[in-house]
Amino acid sequence: MNPVATDYLLPPEQDMDSIAAAIRAAFRCEQEPPASSERRFFDSFEWSLYQAGAALEEVSAAGRRELVWEDLADSGAVLARQSISTEPGLVAELPLGPVRERLAPVLGVRRLLALLTLTSTSRTLRVLNADDKTVVRIVLEQARIVDDGPGHDRLLPARLRLVGVRGYQEEHAEVSAELRALLPLAPAHAPLLLEGLAAIGRRPGGYSSKLDYRLDPGERAEAATRTILLGLLDTIEANVDGTRRNLDPEFLHDLRVATRRTRSALGQIKGVLPAAIVADFKARFAWLQQVTGPVRDLDVYLLDFPTLKADLPAALREDLEPLKDWLAGHYDAAQRALADALAGESFARLLREWRAFLEAPSRPGADRAAKQATAPIKRVADKRIRRMHRRVLDEGRAITDASPSEELHELRKSCKKLRYLMEFFQSLYPAADIKELIKQMKLLLDNLGGFQDLAVQAAHLRETAAMMQAAGAAPLGTLLAMGALIGHMLEQQQRARREFARIFADFDSDANAALFAQLFTPPSALADAEVSA
Amino acid sequence: MKIIGVYSIKGGVGKTSSTVNLAYLAAAGGHRTLVWDLDPQGAASYYFRVKPKIKGGGRALLRGKRPLDDVIKGTDFELLDLLPSDFSYRNMDILLEGEKKKPTGQLRRLLRPLVGEYDYVLFDCPPSISLMSENIFRAADALLVPLIPSTLSARTLTQLLGFLAKQDGVGALKVLPFFSMVDAERSLHTDTIARLCAEHPEILAARIPLAAEVERMGLHRMPLPAYAPSNAASAAYRALWGEVERAV
Numbered sequence: 144m145n146p147v148a149t150d151y152l153l154p155p156e157q158d159m160d161s162i163a164a165a166i167r168a169a170f171r172c173e174q175e176p177p178a179s180s181e182r183r184f185f186d187s188f189e190w191s192l193y194q195a196g197a198a199l200e201e202v203s204a205a206g207r208r209e210l211v212w213e214d215l216a217d218s219g220a221v222l223a224r225q226s227i228s229t230e231p232g233l234v235a236e237l238p239l240g241p242v243r244e245r246l247a248p249v250l251g252v253r254r255l256l257a258l259l260t261l262t263s264t265s266r267t268l269r270v271l272n273a274d275d276k277t278v279v280r281i282v283l284e285q286a287r288i289v290d291d292g293p294g295h296d297r298l299l300p301a302r303l304r305l306v307g308v309r310g311y312q313e314e315h316a317e318v319s320a321e322l323r324a325l326l327p328l329a330p331a332h333a334p335l336l337l338e339g340l341a342a343i344g345r346r347p348g349g350y351s352s353k354l355d356y357r358l359d360p361g362e363r364a365e366a367a368t369r370t371i372l373l374g375l376l377d378t379i380e381a382n383v384d385g386t387r388r389n390l391d392p393e394f395l396h397d398l399r400v401a402t403r404r405t406r407s408a409l410g411q412i413k414g415v416l417p418a419a420i421v422a423d424f425k426a427r428f429a430w431l432q433q434v435t436g437p438v439r440d441l442d443v444y445l446l447d448f449p450t451l452k453a454d455l456p457a458a459l460r461e462d463l464e465p466l467k468d469w470l471a472g473h474y475d476a477a478q479r480a481l482a483d484a485l486a487g488e489s490f491a492r493l494l495r496e497w498r499a500f501l502e503a504p505s506r507p508g509a510d511r512a513a514k515q516a517t518a519p520i521k522r523v524a525d526k527r528i529r530r531m532h533r534r535v536l537d538e539g540r541a542i543t544d545a546s547p548s549e550e551l552h553e554l555r556k557s558c559k560k561l562r563y564l565m566e567f568f569q570s571l572y573p574a575a576d577i578k579e580l581i582k583q584m585k586l587l588l589d590n591l592g593g594f595q596d597l598a599v600q601a602a603h604l605r606e607t608a609a610m611m612q613a614a615g616a617a618p619l620g621t622l623l624a625m626g627a628l629i630g631h632m633l634e635q636q637q638r639a640r641r642e643f644a645r646i647f648a649d650f651d652s653d654a655n656a657a658l659f660a661q662l663f664t665p666p667s668a669l670a671d672a673e674v675s676a
Numbered sequence: 677m678k679i680i681g682v683y684s685i686k687g688g689v690g691k692t693s694s695t696v697n698l699a700y701l702a703a704a705g706g707h708r709t710l711v712w713d714l715d716p717q718g719a720a721s722y723y724f725r726v727k728p729k730i731k732g733g734g735r736a737l738l739r740g741k742r743p744l745d746d747v748i749k750g751t752d753f754e755l756l757d758l759l760p761s762d763f764s765y766r767n768m769d770i771l772l773e774g775e776k777k778k779p780t781g782q783l784r785r786l787l788r789p790l791v792g793e794y795d796y797v798l799f800d801c802p803p804s805i806s807l808m809s810e811n812i813f814r815a816a817d818a819l820l821v822p823l824i825p826s827t828l829s830a831r832t833l834t835q836l837l838g839f840l841a842k843q844d845g846v847g848a849l850k851v852l853p854f855f856s857m858v859d860a861e862r863s864l865h866t867d868t869i870a871r872l873c874a875e876h877p878e879i880l881a882a883r884i885p886l887a888a889e890v891e892r893m894g895l896h897r898m899p900l901p902a903y904a905p906s907n908a909a910s911a912a913y914r915a916l917w918g919e920v921e922r923a924v
């Protein structure tokens with residue numbers, strides 16, 4: 144299907160009409176009328192399409208708008224197109240079609256954001272064989288970057304694109320060789336999209352919410368901790384605008400995860416930052432976590448709604464709709480409150496003062512206040528992870544089938560802390576080993592999370608039912624359906640509870656114990672152990 | 677990948693014209709589409725200006741000496757490819773009979789490697805009932821059957837349905853008949869259509885009118901909607917494709 148395409152840059156002084164004339168003189172070909180179009184490239188905030196090796200553009204020409212899905216790796220070969228009439232945004236808003244089909248699994252719930260807009264004029268010459276069949280296409284394109292204001296647009300170097308037709312490789316090779324002899328062509332090093340992005344100073348793949356620090360084991364603990372916290376602050380800041388505008392639910396989600404990790408780092412990397420500072424910012428980030436909670440709860444409900452509905456027997460499903468209306472009805476107010484909080488002075492001050500603290504040059508006086516500040520980070524990390532691992536094992540082993548759910552809740556909190564610590568410090572340990580332990584940790588956390596979240600959801604649903612009833616917004620059928628849903632959740636929760644013992648035993652295996660000991664026991668402690676043995 | 681056979685026992689009913697035009701519309705709608713010209717006459721290949729020739733012929737394809745991938749040609753239209761005809765297809769039944777295992781499952785087998793590559797495959801079928809057509813019935817998800825509204829067309833449809841009813845392995849095959857070369861001025865046509873539609877509710881609603889412009893496809897050597905997009909027959913093909921897309 145995919146014809147080979149090669150892009151060349153044309154020298155700046157050449158005008159396209161004389162190049163087209165030269166090509167016409169050299170080959171038996173047909174020139175299509177010149178075409179102009181607007182090309183708008185899209186991706187999600189986290190570059191989901193780019194990461195998947197795809198490019199998506201909206202091409203508007205002669206009153207028609209089309210979404211075109213291209214293979215970025217294979218020199219932009221078109222894999223699907225679909226006409227559209229509204230602004231590209233969320234998958235759910237797109238009409239059904241071949242582009243939507245490809246987009247849905249890659250984009251998920253994220254919104255398409257415009258990355259780059261070009262206006263382009265092109266001339267296409269079709270090289271023909273004796274049957275007047277097109278065997279190669281030559282496209283001359285002059286693209287211009289459209290920036291926000293007038294006078295800001297910029298011309299990109301003109302391109303000559305040689306596009307093969309499947310099954311006509313020989314013709315393609317011949318035309319290619321002759322063209323290169325005929326014209327001063329320089330191979331283009333990047334596809335047009337990437338060249339355009341570079342021209343406006345945007346780096347593809349420039350955002351990821353993943354934790355990926357390169358720490359040096361001997362680095363002072365206090366400097367490494369600042370690095371970690373600064374990375375989290377960057378993530379928080381990167382997501383503020385999208386959260387305020389509610390572009391898609393992932394902005395808020397990433398912002399909250401980075402906030403939770405910040406709080407965890409402040410609490411867990413002990414004795415490194417000044418205690419008074421830690422206490423102050425812990426409280427302020429707790430506030431942030433709290434003001435962002437209500438919208439996230441609603442997001443989770445609305446995203447899960449189809450699954451919740453499917454969990455019910457078919458006869459009850461329609462009765463659940465008023466719940467969705469109720470949630471949607473409260474959404475705007477909650478979102479407005481959130482946007483106001485993020486636009487307010489306390490949030491601005493929090494970001495400003497936190498960054499100022501993290502970026503300030505180390506003050507020896509202040510450092511001395513914290514005993515571990517100058518210790519090598521590896522030593523601090525080893526110790527914190529060892530301690531937290533110990534705590535997880537102690538708490539987990541104490542849990543029996545009769546233990547109250549609070550104990551599982553406490554264990555979950557400890558597991559999260561351990562997971563974050565391993566993630567913050569993963570670059571200090573052999574990659575495969577630490578990844579394996581994080582994976583094991585996630586399995587246990589999934590079980591505990593399922594147990595806890597279902598309990599919270601069931602309780603929340605109960606409260607919502609009470610509120611809906613008080614407001615006269617819940618017909619009897621809806622209350623019964625919600626009751627059935629609560630029953631289903633509690634059942635699932637019991638299942639998670641029954642599986643806990645087995646999943647914890649897997650985590651508490653000898654192999655994991657050996658790996659934990661091997662990774663997080665400092666060499667000096669090993670040496671001591673050998674001496675005493 | 678959806679596979680659609682454009683098929684009739686009768687010759688000259690508009691199979692090739694429909695295959696070429698519908699495939700063009702599928703690709704214009706953004707779907708990766710392949711036309712497989714199974715007719716040794718090579719009319720579909722001709723319309724796309726591709727030589728009806730495969731190195732080693734049908735035998736090389738069946739024996740796996742030449743993967744389909746190697747013989748597919750890009751047409752002049754984006755997302756639309758063609759597997760050309762070959763004169764050796766006239767002996768296809770003999771070649772198929774030579775296959776020890778499943779002589780009726782060969783087309784299906786040959787297409788398997790292309791599953792991820794195309795959204796639609798359309799067969800332009802030769803007019804006959806043969807081993808080749810049995811292969812088509814087993815490979816296709818739907819059979820698109822052009823009917824000229826004459827007294828005989830009712831018989832061909834009944835014959836086909838009767839034949840399919842006796843076949844194994846074609847239970848999921850959707851039969852989608854539609855009227856082709858309709859002359860609304862002729863009462864014989866309108867009467868036949870009314871009668872057949874009453875008997876066969878599965879007949880699609882779109883009707884392809886008799887139109888001189890369709891015959892000119894041979895002069896233009898391209899699909900009708902590519903050179904006469906606003907012709908009434910182009911509109912009819914668009915309506916037909918819309919129905920087919922929903923049905924498969």
Ligand SMILES: Nc1ncnc2c1ncn2[C@@H]1O[C@H](COP(=O)(O)OP(=O)(O)OP(=O)(O)O)[C@@H](O)[C@H]1O
Nearest residue numbers: 687688689690691692693803857885886887890891
């Ligand atoms: N709607 C139409 N109006 C007028 N002429 C048509 C129409 N459809 C097809 N024709 C003409 O009728 C002839 C037969 O059409 P076509 O080749 O599509 O039929 P076919 O079923 O593929 O034939 P064969 O069985 O020979 O393969 C051709 O000359 C074609 O141009």
Ligand SMILES: [Mg+2]
Nearest residue numbers: 691692715719
């Ligand atoms: Mg034909």
